[in-house]
Structures are given as structure tokens and as C-alpha cells.
Amino acid sequence: MLLTTATSLGATLTAIALRWPWLFPLWGALLGGVTGSYAGCAVSRLSHGQSLRHPPSYCESCHHPLKAPDLIPVLSWLLSAGRCRYCRARIGLAALVWDAAFTLLGAMLTGVAQPRPIAPFLPLFLLLGVLAASGLAVLMHKRHTGAANSRR
DSSP states (O other): OHHHHHHHHHHHHHHHHHHOTTHHHHHHHHHHHHHHHHHHHHHHHHHTTOOSSSSOOBOTTTOOBOOGGGGSTTHHHHHTTTBOTTTOOBOOHHHHHHHHHHHHHHHHHHHHHTTSOSGGGHHHHHHHHHHHHHHHHHHHHHHHHHHHHHTO
């Protein structure tokens, strides 16, 4: 029964991929962008000793809580011209590059996977997000400790 369901699901996904070849890369881009955005947020918060759960996302300059339209990876940065909607403070280019890299990676991975089922790639997104976030955390930690040591 389970094998029949998996085979049926695979046939359905193949049919969808053949009918709309852009759908899986688009879905992968969305998943990649969200993964990258969360990983970047996690690194920033953890490197400053903050919780991942509370407070909700906010502008680092004016501390205004961000709403859903402000949190769309890449698109919200482009639409706001790289500035906070509330205080107009600049949002670093690194946030755009980070989110864009993950968005592109997600689109590429799912584009390569088509028309095969996408489920095997979900753990890969998670792994890449964790590895990239870990690397960024190390770089940020070195930058902060290097800056503190140079002031002494």
C-alpha cells in the first residue's frame, strides 16, 4: 500500500513537473530564500546572545516590529531600496546577498531534481542552512572579538 502511494505520488509530481517546469524551481527558490533568511537571522541573534523566539523580527535601528511584507527574502529588500520602512535606516547589502544566494541555491537544487520528488532535498536545505549559518557565526564572532581586541 505504501509503495503504491509513493509510486502514485512520484507519477503525480512527474506530471506536474512536465506540465509546469518552472514550478519546482520556483518552490525551491521560495524554500531556499526562507531557509537563508532564517539562518541569517539566527546567526545575528545568537551572536548577540538573543533568543530565536522572542522578540519577533524587528528593525535593528528603530526596533519597530517587522510585518510579513517586510520579511519576504530578496523582494522586500528590493522594494524598500534596502531601507527600513519605518525609520528609513539602511539595511546592509549582506542581507540581500545572503538571501539571494540561498534563493538561487534552492532554485538550482530543485531545478536539477525535477521531475523527481523534491522531498529528498529538504534535509539538504536544512544542512546547507546550518552549515552556512555556522560559518557566518564563526566569521561574525572573529570580527567581534578581533574588534574588541584591537581597541585594547
